[in-house]
Amino acid sequence: MSSISDHNPIHAMKVPIIDLSHLSRQDFYEKSLVIKEIHEACQNSGVFHVINHGIPKSVIDEALEVNQKFFDLPGIMKEEILELGSRDPFSPVKLARFQHSALGSDLLQRDVLRLQAYPFEDFVDIWPKHPADYREKMGRYTAEIKKLAIQVFVAIMESLNLDATYLKENFDKGMQLVATNSYPSKSISDIKIGTPPHTDFGIITILVQTAPGLQVMDNLDGTWKDAPKLEGSLQVFVGDLLEVLSNGMYKSVMHQVIVPSTNKTRMSIASFHSFEFDEIVEPAKKLVDEEGVKSAHCSMGSSTDYNMLMPIIDLSLLQKDHQTRSLVISQIRESCRTAGIFAVINHGIPETIAEEALTVNKNFFNLPLKIKEEFFSPDMYKPVKYGTNQGGAHGILWEYLKLYSHPFETFVDLWPKSPPDYRNVTDCDNIECVWIVNYLR
Numbered sequence: 262m263s264s265i266s267d268h269n270p271i272h273a274m275k276v277p278i279i280d281l282s283h284l285s286r287q288d289f290y291e292k293s294l295v296i297k298e299i300h301e302a303c304q305n306s307g308v309f310h311v312i313n314h315g316i317p318k319s320v321i322d323e324a325l326e327v328n329q330k331f332f333d334l335p336g337i338m339k340e341e342i343l344e345l346g347s348r349d350p351f352s353p354v355k356l357a358r359f360q361h362s363a364l365g366s367d368l369l370q371r372d373v374l375r376l377q378a379y380p381f382e383d384f385v386d387i388w389p390k391h392p393a394d395y396r397e398k399m400g401r402y403t404a405e406i407k408k409l410a411i412q413v414f415v416a417i418m419e420s421l422n423l424d425a426t427y428l429k430e431n432f433d434k435g436m437q438l439v440a441t442n443s444y445p446s447k448s449i450s451d452i453k454i455g456t457p458p459h460t461d462f463g464i465i466t467i468l469v470q471t472a473p474g475l476q477v478m479d480n481l482d483g484t485w486k487d488a489p490k491l492e493g494s495l496q497v498f499v500g501d502l503l504e505v506l507s508n509g510m511y512k513s514v515m516h517q518v519i520v521p522s523t524n525k526t527r528m529s530i531a532s533f534h535s536f537e538f539d540e541i542v543e544p545a546k547k548l549v550d551e552e553g554v555k556s557a558h559c560s561m562g563s564s565t566d567y568n569m570l571m572p573i574i575d576l577s578l579l580q581k582d583h584q585t586r587s588l589v590i591s592q593i594r595e596s597c598r599t600a601g602i603f604a605v606i607n608h609g610i611p612e613t614i615a616e617e618a619l620t621v622n623k624n625f626f627n628l629p630l631k632i633k634e635e636f637f638s639p640d641m642y643k644p645v646k647y648g649t650n651q652g653g654a655h656g657i658l659w660e661y662l663k664l665y666s667h668p669f670e671t672f673v674d675l676w677p678k679s680p681p682d683y684r685n686v687t688d689c690d691n692i693e694c695v696w697i698v699n700y701l702r
């Protein structure tokens with residue numbers, strides 16, 4: 262059986278480096294160049310380094326040190342935290358050992374201490390008490406990172422051609438969840454050390470890592486690349502909600518950690534930033550085209566536990582080698598088990614076909630009632646059925662058209678004749694298929 266250790270050699274990714282000191286300069290031209298670099302970085306790689314970010318090295322080093330000390334504590338000292346958070350996924354402080362299946366049959370393990378960090382006063386009293394300076398040093402680190410996240414968020418909004426103040430207030434008071442990942446130097450039996458492939462759920466993540474192991478999916482060639490640390494930099498990741506907000510212009514970046522077997526332990530601190538928990542995120546209006554067409558994104562709040570977000574499955578990976586295919590299949594299994602819903606990308610259906618189908622159906626619903634009524638029937642098993650419906654707490658009214666569509670030849674002659682190009686829309690080749698087109702007035 263194949264395993265992580267025998268997959269292809271990994272090359273390093275050219276992760277863009279953004280010099281943040283240019284952002285605070287008065288020079289408009291210099292600033293606009295950085296904004297352009299941020300735009301390209303978010304669009305192409307979904308991850309970038311920030312340097313000259315203004316956070317003192319001592320603050321970062323102390324945060325890493327104090328977390329290392331925490332993980333080195335005897336189990337008994339960590340027990341109070343385990344007690345507090347182990348059973349409740351929404352607990353603001355949670356310590357857990359994650360074991361996830363990754364490539365092939367491999368299991369990947371890491372320990373994670375997750376803390377809600379904003380507003381600081383609301384949570385600090387339940388942060389670890391040991392080591393004695395944990396709260397002070399992590400408090401300083403998380404406050405600096407929050408300031409940096411706001412600065413980066415504003416620049417990202419500008420890079421999308423949105424106003425610098427767009428959703429800034431929401432982001433200012435939004436959530437900050439900090440996860441310290443601890444990767445021990447040796448694994449037990451067959452279990453490898455690492456984090457399985459995933460995208461981060463929020464708007465942005467700011468990461469500091471101590472040792473090699475982080476890999477990023479290169480969207481250009483669909484391969485994993487090493488994303489090593491750069492001395493003094495912090496790494497910024499595009500999260501799922503930024504993908505939604507940007508109407509798909511920026512893509513959340515798929516990444517994983519596979520710790521090479523050396524004798525060194527590895528640690529990272531990931532700070533996830535988003536809006537308030539129950540806020541629904543939708544594509545920015547300015548980025549939705551004139552016809553109001555949103556790309557295939559669901560709006561979603563960040564209220565869900567971050568392990569429970571809408572998973573995104575890249576169907577093109579099913580055509581790749583055996584290892585990759587079984588990874589995708591295990592992602593699908595996991596999505597069905599946990600979220601019960603998932604989004605598919607790279608599904609092979611050209612965008613034009615989906616758009617034409619939407620347009621031709623819109624044209625159908627805009628026909629005079631007299632024509633649509635022809636398909637009205639109380640028989641719910643009729644292969645072509647038009648009707649109206651009303652429901653939900655707000656009594657929303659919608660029209661629908663239900664079509665049996667496979668086998669195409671059997672049913673196409675029953676489909677609407679107008680608009681004249683209605684029947685040209687693609688058939689489904691080899692699946693049992695019923696289309697139900699709902700139309701909200």
Ligand SMILES: O=C(O)CCC(=O)C(=O)O
Nearest residue numbers: 440442470475518529531
């Ligand atoms: O450990 C790392 O470098 C990355 C961890 C990560 O991706 C996460 O916590 O979401």
Ligand SMILES: [Fe+2]
Nearest residue numbers: 460461516531
């Ligand atoms: Fe991550």
